[in-house]
Amino acid sequence: MSNNLDNVKEKFLDKYNNTQEISNNKKETEITEETKSNLERIAHNEKLAILVSSISVFFNSFAQIYTKIIQKTYPEDFKTVPFLFMRNFLVFFLSIFHIRFKEGSLMKFKDIPEKKWFLLRISANFFGVASMTVALWYMRAATTVIIQNIHPLFILIGSHFILREKFYMRYIYGLIICFLGTLIILLNESKLSKSPKTIMEHSNTSLGVLFCSIDLFFITSVKIANKILVNNNVPVGTQMFYVGTSTMLYSSLFIIIFGGVCLKPGFLVMCSLHGLFFYVSNVTQNYALRLCPLNKTILVQYLNVIYIFILSSLLLHETIFFTDILGASFILGFMIYNSLNFLPAK
Numbered sequence: 001m002s003n004n005l006d007n008v009k010e011k012f013l014d015k016y017n018n019t020q021e022i023s024n025n026k027k028e029t030e031i032t033e034e035t036k037s038n039l040e041r042i043a044h045n046e047k048l049a050i051l052v053s054s055i056s057v058f059f060n061s062f063a064q065i066y067t068k069i070i071q072k073t074y075p076e077d078f079k080t081v082p083f084l085f086m087r088n089f090l091v092f093f094l095s096i097f098h099i100r101f102k103e104g105s106l107m108k109f110k111d112i113p114e115k116k117w118f119l120l121r122i123s124a125n126f127f128g129v130a131s132m133t134v135a136l137w138y139m140r141a142a143t144t145v146i147i148q149n150i151h152p153l154f155i156l157i158g159s160h161f162i163l164r165e166k167f168y169m170r171y172i173y174g175l176i177i178c179f180l181g182t183l184i185i186l187l188n189e190s191k192l193s194k195s196p197k198t199i200m201e202h203s204n205t206s207l208g209v210l211f212c213s214i215d216l217f218f219i220t221s222v223k224i225a226n227k228i229l230v231n232n233n234v235p236v237g238t239q240m241f242y243v244g245t246s247t248m249l250y251s252s253l254f255i256i257i258f259g260g261v262c263l264k265p266g267f268l269v270m271c272s273l274h275g276l277f278f279y280v281s282n283v284t285q286n287y288a289l290r291l292c293p294l295n296k297t298i299l300v301q302y303l304n305v306i307y308i309f310i311l312s313s314l315l316l317h318e319t320i321f322f323t324d325i326l327g328a329s330f331i332l333g334f335m336i337y338n339s340l341n342f343l344p345a346k
Helices: 002-073 080-103 115-140 140-150 153-164 169-192 197-229 238-256 267-292 299-315 320-340
Strands: none
Touching: 002 115, 002 140, 002 267, 002 299, 080 115, 080 238, 080 267, 115 140, 115 197, 115 238, 140 169, 140 197, 140 320, 153 169, 153 197, 153 320, 169 197, 169 320, 238 267, 238 299, 299 320
């Protein structure tokens, strides 16, 4: 009787152990499949983010070239502030549709956190774009955009003073390298005239550099403010709505005081299309950031320079010199190195 009980017990334990082993193997298989599925999803999102970010950069680059196209098409009618009004008129309405169908409701101003940074973000956008638009009158689009592309370095430096992020000597080396690259590109402005440059032409280049510098200041302000607003979950549709509203308000005040409105249908359509390119660039970049972290797509941002060289040559027939590429390589070389070689956290 005892032997029979022992046999039954042994069989039960064997069956139990086999069942547990099968169960454990099944769980391991499920975990492996789940991990594999997650890795595939992450890889898919990263590829999609790179593609979407590339599209965003293209629209941003095209918008910058398109500004100069409008200037050349309507040289007598183009005025910076009325242009900004029409551009943001479309941005305003696009943001309403975006909020209605994607975000549900507009975040009220009283509910927006970090109000001083939000006000800076929507105001600095107006003055930054205005400065960039004026700079395009005095220099090649390629020159102005490449100078604009050193703004990430100023963001790093500004983040040290404003956000108390750690400062590294690498930033000083970067300033020197970017300054040399910018100087090489600026020297090419003098090659565009076969005859020696007049005092007025030198003055125009200086004005271009001045307005590019102002634009750099405002871009840095916008990006740092964006950094703070993203951390506080302020939606992109809400930001675009208030950017469009504030720009139209500033523009309206200027137009009422100084006038200068052009109502030619072709001009109005071109200005509105510029707003469409600007909006698509912002929305697609925001979508890319939701798919994966910024450090996965940061290098894509530097496609801007390649796009600008190609578009300015094809659409504006601007001369691109070998030394332009050399100077841009100085700037991009440092930016890419800085992006790939992470610095230790504070």
